[in-house]
Every structure is written in structure tokens, then in C-alpha cells.
Amino acid sequence: MKRWLSLLGSVWIGLSxxxxxxxxxxxxxxxxxASVITLMSVGRGTQQTIxxxxxxxxxDLITISPxxxxxxxxxxxxxxxxxxxxxEDAEALAGLDYVSAVAPYSSSSLQLIYGSENMGAQIxxxxxxxxxxxxxxxxxGGFFTDFQYQSGTRVxxxxxxxxxxxxxxxNPVGEEMRMGTVxxxxxxxxxxxxxxxxxxxxxxxxxxxxxxxxxxxxxxAQGDHIVSSIALSVTDESKxxxxxxxxxxxxxxxxxxxxxxxxxxxxxxxQEIAEMITETTENMTMLLxxxxxxxxxxxxxxxxxxxxxxxLERTREIGIRKALGARETDIWLQFLIEAALLTFAGGLIGVxxxxxxxxxxxxxxxxxxxxxxxxxxxxxxxxxxIGLFFGFYPAWNASRLNPIExxxxx
Amino acid sequence: xxxxxxxxxxxPMGKRELTVLKGVSLNxxxxxxxxxxxxxGSGKTTLMNLIGCLDTPTSGxxxxxxxxxxxxxxGELAVIRGQKIGFIFQTFNLLSRLTALANVELGMTYxxxxxxxxxxxxxxxxxxxxxxxxxxxxxxxxxxxxxxIARAIAKNPTLFLADEPTGQLDSHSGEEVISILTxxxxxxxxxxxxxxxxxxxxxxxQRIIHLKDGEIVTEEKV
Numbered sequence: 311m312k313r314w315l316s317l318l319g320s321v322w323i324g325l326s327x328x329x330x331x332x333x334x335x336x337x338x339x340x341x342x343x344a345s346v347i348t349l350m351s352v353g354r355g356t357q358q359t360i361x362x363x364x365x366x367x368x369x370d371l372i373t374i375s376p377x378x379x380x381x382x383x384x385x386x387x388x389x390x391x392x393x394x395x396x397x398e399d400a401e402a403l404a405g406l407d408y409v410s411a412v413a414p415y416s417s418s419s420l421q422l423i424y425g426s427e428n429m430g431a432q433i434x435x436x437x438x439x440x441x442x443x444x445x446x447x448x449x450x451g452g453f454f455t456d457f458q459y460q461s462g463t464r465v466x467x468x469x470x471x472x473x474x475x476x477x478x479x480x481n482p483v484g485e486e487m488r489m490g491t492v493x494x495x496x497x498x499x500x501x502x503x504x505x506x507x508x509x510x511x512x513x514x515x516x517x518x519x520x521x522x523x524x525x526x527x528x529x530x531a532q533g534d535h536i537v538s539s540i541a542l543s544v545t546d547e548s549k550x551x552x553x554x555x556x557x558x559x560x561x562x563x564x565x566x567x568x569x570x571x572x573x574x575x576x577x578x579x580x581q582e583i584a585e586m587i588t589e590t591t592e593n594m595t596m597l598l599x600x601x602x603x604x605x606x607x608x609x610x611x612x613x614x615x616x617x618x619x620x621x622l623e624r625t626r627e628i629g630i631r632k633a634l635g636a637r638e639t640d641i642w643l644q645f646l647i648e649a650a651l652l653t654f655a656g657g658l659i660g661v662x663x664x665x666x667x668x669x670x671x672x673x674x675x676x677x678x679x680x681x682x683x684x685x686x687x688x689x690x691x692x693x694x695x696i697g698l699f700f701g702f703y704p705a706w707n708a709s710r711l712n713p714i715e716x717x718x719x720x
Numbered sequence: 721x722x723x724x725x726x727x728x729x730x731x732p733m734g735k736r737e738l739t740v741l742k743g744v745s746l747n748x749x750x751x752x753x754x755x756x757x758x759x760x761g762s763g764k765t766t767l768m769n770l771i772g773c774l775d776t777p778t779s780g781x782x783x784x785x786x787x788x789x790x791x792x793x794x795g796e797l798a799v800i801r802g803q804k805i806g807f808i809f810q811t812f813n814l815l816s817r818l819t820a821l822a823n824v825e826l827g828m829t830y831x832x833x834x835x836x837x838x839x840x841x842x843x844x845x846x847x848x849x850x851x852x853x854x855x856x857x858x859x860x861x862x863x864x865x866x867x868x869i870a871r872a873i874a875k876n877p878t879l880f881l882a883d884e885p886t887g888q889l890d891s892h893s894g895e896e897v898i899s900i901l902t903x904x905x906x907x908x909x910x911x912x913x914x915x916x917x918x919x920x921x922x923x924x925x926q927r928i929i930h931l932k933d934g935e936i937v938t939e940e941k942v
Binding site for chain 2: 316319320323327626627629630631632633634635636637638639640713714717
């Protein structure tokens with residue numbers, strides 16, 4: 311214990327007498343650690359933003375789109391280019407276990423006109439259940455009812471942006487607008503939606519029955535109503551995989567696909583999308599971290615450089631210490647701890663700097679950043695490791711000095 | 721206490737070899753005050769380094785306190801230096817960044833542990849009670865050498881080794897240093913070996929060993 315205390319004393323003397331040099335030595339480590347922390351927290355923050363956006367759609371959501379999934383094995387019919395899903399498919403899926411709601415939908419591009427204002431919009435024909443399945447949020451009014459859907463009432467729910475463009479400051483609820491050749495009454499306006507993906511701000515929802523009756527009357531050879539997609543929600547997220555299997559077998563038998571034939575539809579769950587995006591952003595975060603780690607490495611080489619110079623400069627001190635009875639391990643430990651303490655201090659300053667920078671970015675809104683404890687622990691331990699690694703050789707050099715020659719040096 | 725038997729020391733000098741000591745045998749008893757004299761290049765310093773366990777002989781045996789130390793490794797020699805040897809160098813060899821007190825304590829670090837009270841006592845015993853917190857640059861040469869002596873005293877070694885302790889001092893400070901060293905011997909009975917080329921200083925010692933070309937030529941008792 312006494313020995314370690316005196317060792318720390320020696321280290322402190324070494325560092326404190328060269329304050330400016332000690333600081334310059336660790337500057338590389340400071341910048342390295344600060345950039346690791348900042349970049350990693352930007353990466354994590356971006357990931358979290360994307361994920362929370364996706365999850366706002368509901369993690370219990372499964373979407374089915376027509377066409378096979380795009381693989382790497384040559385040309386296939388890609389999603390959207392074929393029309394294989396029907397409203398009758400959707401009705402069949404509603405009977406499956408653990409399926410709480412099924413919402414088939416179809417879309418069409420039409421011109422909207424209200425007074426002197428007009429705009430092009432993507433009209434979505436949906437069922438009343440769509441509201442629940444997609445976790446939509448109303449700003450004013452309400453979503454159309456199942457009765458309105460069944461009876462084919464000409465009503466519409468419009469997105470926030472659509473309401474602003476067509477109606478300005480006026481309240482659109484109760485107003486009638488023209489949609490192509492059809493006149494519909496606005497019953498509800500959705501709340502503003504700032505999510506990055508699938509924002510509903512520019513959407514217009516009408517009952518699917520209305521869309522089928524008035525605008526798009528596409529049917530399959532069997533006379534079924536074609537829909538462009540089916541969304542459904544499950545009662546239990548853990549049963550998502552089971553439900554997906556059930557959907558596959560139901561649709562395959564309905565579409566009369568023989569064994570060995572590819573699916574003519576693609577199933578995606580929000581969970582899968584979230585996992586995919588997590589993986590992608592994790593890779594991006596790692597890449598950012600790796601770039602910053604290079605800065606850290608350069609900082610480490612700087613530490614080694616200065617430690618080597620410091621050993622040379624303090625040759626006489628080493629000689630004196632050895633003459634007084636210091637063993638090789640005493641000298642070795644002294645210089646090694648000195649290097650590790652230096653880089654540890656650099657790591658700490660770097661963490662404070664990096665965390666501060668991340669916080670500033672967050673507050674000023676440049677980036678959403680998430681400072682995670684694991685990154686901080688990692689960065690600090692890596693900086694100590696760098697001190698030990700790059701301090702090893704200079705310390706070993708110091709410990710091996712011949713005391714007689716070291717005493718003779720000036 | 722010190723027993724050297726036929727010690728030789730050979731340094732490789734490129735392809736040739738330089739023989740510095742050619743078979744030195746010597747006994748020094750506990751409590752003796754011995755001077756080693758000789759012209760430069762006679763091997764005094766090499767002999768001093770061997771006795772001080774800073775180096776090992778090429779051949780021959782060296783017993784310190786009845787223990788053979790001539791074949792010990794670096795780490796074991798370091799422990800002996802720490803516990804048994806108190807060096808006093810011609811160039812003082814103080815750490816310029818440390819105060820007098822910290823320099824004395826540094827010596828104790830490797831000799832069993834720092835004891836501040838003892839360090840201050842050691843400085844007081846060489847007349848530097850008022851200079852405890854001064855750095856070497858703020859002290860005169862004689863004072864610096866006295867700090868070095870205090871550093872050796874504080875370690876409580878069995879053997880004091882002084883290599884030209886007055887070599888860089890004016891005659892007045894030199895006399896002061898010599899009087900401190902001789903009184904250390906007279907009052908506390910320490911064993912002290914001094915390398916010098918000053919016959920006047922050597923005359924304070926009990927025994928003078930003359931070295932020439934790596935061999936002991938004469939030994940005289942004062």
C-alpha cells in the first residue's frame with residue numbers, strides 16, 4: 311500500500327511539473343474521445359428517432375402487399391407491379407386467430423377542389439377499421455363509421471396539410487369538396503403528423519366502398535375487388551410470427567398457388583422493419599464510431615511520442631531513482647501509470663466535452679442525440695487502454711536504463 | 721563487512737576490451753572510514769559502482785554483510801541499494817523539480833517507506849532545518865550536497881559511499897561537507913567510503929587505499 315502511494319506520488323510529480331505538456335499530450339485523446347461520444351450519440355439519436363417514428367405506427371401492425379418480395383435471385387415481379395390481393399382475401403384473413411382488425415385499402419390519384427382552391431392528392435379507400443389498425447389520431451371531427459363504410463356514404467377524412475391547403479383557416483368539418491367528379495363531405499381532419507415515414511398530413515381517406523363504386527372498379531377474373539394492400543393488426547405481438555404463417559397459407563390456398571411456386575404477395579411486420587432499421591443505423595453508428603476511433607488512435611500515438619521524449623529527458627532522474635534503490639518494476643510502473651493517468655484524464659475531459667456537445671446539439675435541435683452510458687464507459691476504458699498500450703514501450707525503455715549510464719547523462 | 725576477492729571488471733569497447741579493474745581484493749570492516757585515491761582512469765569510480773551494487777564484476781566475489789552479491793540480478797541489486805547503500809555523488813544528483821524535503825523523502829521511498837519526521841531530522845542534522853522547502857536551484861552547491869547527505873542519512877544505510885563529494889564545491893563548502901561526513905562517522909559509527917583525489921581530505925580518514933591502473937598499489941593507515 312505504502313509502495314503504491316509513493317508510486318502515485320512520483321507519478322503526480324512527473325505530471326504536475328509539466329502541466330502544459332501533459333495537457334498537450336492528452337489533447338489528441340480528448341478530441342478522440344469527444345468525437346467518439348458525439349458521433350455515437352448522434353448515431354444513437356437518429357436511430358431512436360427513426361424507431362419511435364416507426365413504432366408510432368403500431369408494433370402490432372402487419373402489412374401485406376401484392377407481388378413477391380424483391381430478392382437477389384434475378385428478376386421477379388416486384389411489389390406493386392401486380393394486383394393479386396382482393397377485398398375478399400382481407401375478409402378471409404379477418405377470420406384468423408389473433409387478428410384483431412383487418413384493413414384492406416386501395417388508392418387512386420385525384421384532384422381535390424374546394425371553392426377556388428385545388429390540389430392533387432392520393433385518395434385512399436379504406437375500411438373503418440383502418441383508423442384503429444394504423445393508430446391514427448384525429449385533430450377535429452371523427453373518422454367515418456362502419457355504417458358509413460357499409461352503406462357507401464360519400465364522406466372523407468383529410469390530412470392536416472390537405473385541410474390547410476384547401477380550407478385555409480376555416481373548419482373543414484361538415485364542408486363539401488369535389489374529388490374528381492364525386493362530391494364528398496369532410497367528416498374529420500387528422501392531427502398533424504411529423505413522423506418521417508408515412509406521414510398522414512397529405513392523405514385523404516374515404517370508404518373503400520365509395521372508391522370502388524365511383525372511381526376504381528377493378529376486379530379479378532373471379533370478380534373479386536382488387537385492393538392495393540392489406541394492413542392488419544394482431545392481438546398479441548408475440549403471436550406475429552404465427553399469424554404471418556397463417557396468412558401465408560390462407561393466401562396461398564386462396565390464390566391457388568401450388569407447392570414450389572413463389573408467393574404472389576409480401577408480408578411485412580413493423581417489428582421486422584424496425585429490426586431492419588435498427589441493424590442499418592447500428593451499422594452507421596459503428597461506422598461513425600470507427601472514424602472517431604481513428605482520431606483516438608492518433609491521439610494514442612501522440613501519447614507514446616511524448617512519453618518516449620519524456621523518458622529521454624528524465625534519464626538522469628531514472629538513474630537517480632535507480633541508485634536510490636528503485637527496481638525495474640518501480641520505474642516501469644511509474645511511467646506506465648503516468649501514461650494511463652494522462653489518457654484517463656484525457657478520456658474524462660473528452661467525455662465531458664463530447665457529452666456537452668451532444669447536449670448542445672440536442673437543445674439547439676441540430677440533431678437528436680442520445681448519450682448512452684455504455685459508450686461513455688467504453689470510451690473511458692479505451693482511453694485508459696490506449697495509455698497502457700502506448701505507454702508500455704516507453705515505460706519498458708525507461709526501466710531498462712543502466713543506472714550508471716543514466717546518472718552520467720545530462 | 722565488505723569483502724572483495726580478486727575483482728575484475730572488463731568493458732567491451734567495440735572489438736577491443738577495456739580492463740578497468742585487474743584483480744582487486746579488499747576488506748573493509750564495519751565502522752571504518754576509508755578513502756580511495758588515485759589518478760583519473762585508475763578505476764576508482766568503477767570500484768565504487770561495484771561496491772555500491774550499481775554494477776556487477778566480470779569475475780571475482782563480492783560479499784556485503786556476509787552475503788555474496790556479485791552474481792545478483794538487477795532487481796535484487798536494486799533492493800540492496802535501497803536498503804543498505806547511501807550514495808553521495810560529486811554532482812549531488814538531486815531532482816531539481818523537488819524541494820529538499822521531497823528529495824530526502826524520495827530516497828526513503830525505495831528504502832522501506834517515507835517518514836516525514838525522520839526526513840526533517842536528517843535535514844536538520846546537516847544544518848538545513850531552515851531550507852526544507854527550498855528547491856535545489858535556490859540552494860548553494862554546499863547546501864545541495866548537504867541535502868544529498870541528508871537523503872543518505874534518512875535511509876539509515878549500513879554503508880555510505882561518497883564519490884568526490886567536494887569535487888564541485890569551493891574549499892569552504894568542501895570543508896563543511898567533509899566535517900559533516902567525518903562527524904557522522906565519529907558520532908554514529910557509520911561505515912563510510914570516500915573517493916577523492918584531494919590528499920587533504922583523505923587525511924581525515926583512517927585508511928587510504930591508492931589505486932593505479934586498476935590495481936591497489938599501496939594501503940596506508942593514518
